[in-house]
Amino acid sequence: MVMDAQPALVALDWGSSRLRAWLMAGPDAVIDERSSAAGASTLNGAAAFENALDALVGDWARAHPRLPWLACGMVGSAHGWREAPYLHCPVALGALHRQTVTVAWGGAHALRIVPGVADTAPGRAPDVMRGEETQLLGLLALQPALAAGCRVLMPGTHSKWVQIDAGRIVALRTRMTGEVFALLKQHSVLGRLMQPSDGFAADAFDHGVRSGLDSGGNDLLHQLFSVRTRALFGQWPPAALADLLSGLLIGSELAAGLAEAPQLPLALVGEPPLCQRYRRALLAAGQAVAASHDNTAAAGLWHLLAPELH
Amino acid sequence: MVMDAQPALVALDWGSSRLRAWLMAGPDAVIDERSSAAGASTLNGAAAFENALDALVGDWARAHPRLPWLACGMVGSAHGWREAPYLHCPVALGALHRQTVTVAWGGAHALRIVPGVADTAPGRAPDVMRGEETQLLGLLALQPALAAGCRVLMPGTHSKWVQIDAGRIVALRTRMTGEVFALLKQHSVLGRLMQPSDGFAADAFDHGVRSGLDSGGNDLLHQLFSVRTRALFGQWPPAALADLLSGLLIGSELAAGLAEAPQLPLALVGEPPLCQRYRRALLAAGQAVAASHDNTAAAGLWHLLAPELH
Numbered sequence: 001m002v003m004d005a006q007p008a009l010v011a012l013d014w015g016s017s018r019l020r021a022w023l024m025a026g027p028d029a030v031i032d033e034r035s036s037a038a039g040a041s042t043l044n045g046a047a048a049f050e051n052a053l054d055a056l057v058g059d060w061a062r063a064h065p066r067l068p069w070l071a072c073g074m075v076g077s078a079h080g081w082r083e084a085p086y087l088h089c090p091v092a093l094g095a096l097h098r099q100t101v102t103v104a105w106g107g108a109h110a111l112r113i114v115p116g117v118a119d120t121a122p123g124r125a126p127d128v129m130r131g132e133e134t135q136l137l138g139l140l141a142l143q144p145a146l147a148a149g150c151r152v153l154m155p156g157t158h159s160k161w162v163q164i165d166a167g168r169i170v171a172l173r174t175r176m177t178g179e180v181f182a183l184l185k186q187h188s189v190l191g192r193l194m195q196p197s198d199g200f201a202a203d204a205f206d207h208g209v210r211s212g213l214d215s216g217g218n219d220l221l222h223q224l225f226s227v228r229t230r231a232l233f234g235q236w237p238p239a240a241l242a243d244l245l246s247g248l249l250i251g252s253e254l255a256a257g258l259a260e261a262p263q264l265p266l267a268l269v270g271e272p273p274l275c276q277r278y279r280r281a282l283l284a285a286g287q288a289v290a291a292s293h294d295n296t297a298a299a300g301l302w303h304l305l306a307p308e309l310h
Numbered sequence: 311m312v313m314d315a316q317p318a319l320v321a322l323d324w325g326s327s328r329l330r331a332w333l334m335a336g337p338d339a340v341i342d343e344r345s346s347a348a349g350a351s352t353l354n355g356a357a358a359f360e361n362a363l364d365a366l367v368g369d370w371a372r373a374h375p376r377l378p379w380l381a382c383g384m385v386g387s388a389h390g391w392r393e394a395p396y397l398h399c400p401v402a403l404g405a406l407h408r409q410t411v412t413v414a415w416g417g418a419h420a421l422r423i424v425p426g427v428a429d430t431a432p433g434r435a436p437d438v439m440r441g442e443e444t445q446l447l448g449l450l451a452l453q454p455a456l457a458a459g460c461r462v463l464m465p466g467t468h469s470k471w472v473q474i475d476a477g478r479i480v481a482l483r484t485r486m487t488g489e490v491f492a493l494l495k496q497h498s499v500l501g502r503l504m505q506p507s508d509g510f511a512a513d514a515f516d517h518g519v520r521s522g523l524d525s526g527g528n529d530l531l532h533q534l535f536s537v538r539t540r541a542l543f544g545q546w547p548p549a550a551l552a553d554l555l556s557g558l559l560i561g562s563e564l565a566a567g568l569a570e571a572p573q574l575p576l577a578l579v580g581e582p583p584l585c586q587r588y589r590r591a592l593l594a595a596g597q598a599v600a601a602s603h604d605n606t607a608a609a610g611l612w613h614l615l616a617p618e619l620h
Contacts (some may be wrong), residue, residue: 124614125536175531220530221485226435256529
């Protein structure tokens with residue numbers, strides 16, 4: 001953190017389950033940061049959003065009344081504070097700052113909200129993201145060489161696989177890997193066999209990844225049952241089963257995802273422990289990782305407004 | 311039901327979640343039937359199993375003290391009343407009656423338990439079933455022509471796909487279609503968009519089936535997200551989403567399952583409403599249904615002991 005720099009932006013990553021806020025003086029200069037559990041899915045109506053923002057960082061607004069405020073994420077969904085309608089692929093990341101919507105709050109302040117991105121190419125189901133477009137802008141600011149063309153894998157509850165071409169988002173696929181893992185672990189017949197583990201069961205994870213890759217991403221409904229039967233036949237102990245399932249799901253995700261645009265370099269953006277898991281699986285799949293970054297939302301929000309800030 | 315015939319067998323289908331009992335005088339002659347929620351997964355220890363059985367049909371034992379008792383299902387698992395170790399494919403259905411294990415109960419009675427079946431062919435994960443082997447015996451008693459060679463699809467929480475050759479179970483695949491559907495409907499981001507419906511949303515189901523079939527059973531983690539995005543873009547109303555998801559999962563299951571041994575006729579065994587759903591999906595896949603039956607466990611238990619009863 002930078003203590004005596006001049007604040008220039010309040011940046012918000014306001015997702016479904018969390019609100020994260022940064023008081024920024026520059027692209028790498030965070031003066032203060034805070035977060036709360038006031039995610040967009042927990043709030044209903046404009047007043048609730050306004051109160052949540054004021055509760056977390058109202059003092060920033062009062063101390064620095066002339067700052068720009070910028071948010072990305074589910075805060076801009078149809079059930080958020082103010083809808084920022086989806087932009088449709090191809091979406092030029094350098095033009096996002098001209099496509100925000102603005103909501104007034106706290107009497108004197110204006111919060112600009114970044115729109116999400118939809119891929120509505122014909123012949124398949126639509127796909128969408130909110131917040132990740134801003135992280136992509138942050139990634140390309142940190143790794144300018146990737147702007148020419150790359151794939152970005154953003155693992156999580158809903159993994160996003162994004163294709164970039166000439167600074168534009170051209171294609172988008174969501175895979176529900178994290179959510180399906182959590183559901184099966186918490187609520188399924190597979191989870192009932194699992195025992196908690198202190199460590200990472202690397203061998204079981206690797207075995208799962210290999211099974212998922214070998215399946216080609218096919219017949220997952222059958223593959224999943226192998227977590228149960230391998231336990232029944234004593235092939236893996238109960239404490240290794242969660243990592244076996246994690247590997248199987250990630251391997252299955254990679255088998256399908258890596259088949260798309262394989263000629264492009266691949267970058268990873270997400271929480272470091274999860275990215276580590278994916279790096280290991282990507283290595284097993286023979287896929288090099290061109291870059292790996294933690295959440296790049298703050299950098300993305302800064303660079304989104306940079307054309308106006310400078 | 312047959313009221314004045316002579317009882318010859320007490321047959322039990324004792325699965326994870328339910329205990330069903332039939333007092334039988336012949337293969338089609340059920341004198342009485344009862345069921346309770348005392349499934350094997352709700353009971354712990356021999357005394358609990360014995361008490362549950364006595365509570366449901368202890369009067370049958372006292373009224374007819376010399377009858378044979380026969381059970382199939384999870385009652386014979388390692389966590390059941392008495393373990394009946396798996397038989398390994400190929401398993402001759404005509405020899406099952408020589409492979410039961412016996413547990414004494416109520417002082418004077420002996421309950422024989424049918425073993426489950428495991429497919430432990432090398433090069434893939436093991437697969438298992440308990441109870442379905444007995445339903446298969448019932449099916450082949452009702453449809454003798456299928457014994458030469460067929461595929462049997464038994465849809466449910468865990469769909470079983472079984473290959474029969476010359477009266478033997480030669481291969482077995484489980485697909486967790488029903489459980490994954492229930493989890494996603496009850497606990498996932500997809501379920502949160504769903505609204506209950508009085509009727510069957512046939513168009514949405516058919517659309518889901520077609521999507522699943524077209525995917526070839528591939529990339530299910532991505533396909534699932536389409537249920538959300540098609541709702542977001544107004545392509546299907548909230549009341550149709552459960553059937554859209556159901557169709558997608560069944561279509562994905564069929565795409566993978568029907569690729570195996572496609573030259574063999576296919577029979578369906580299961581609850582009529584679910585079989586109706588599968589018949590519709592199989593029709594869309596161009597797959598004829600050679601026979602369709604409700605749960606055939608009672609017939610199977612009768613025919614399993616028939617070599618000894620006659």
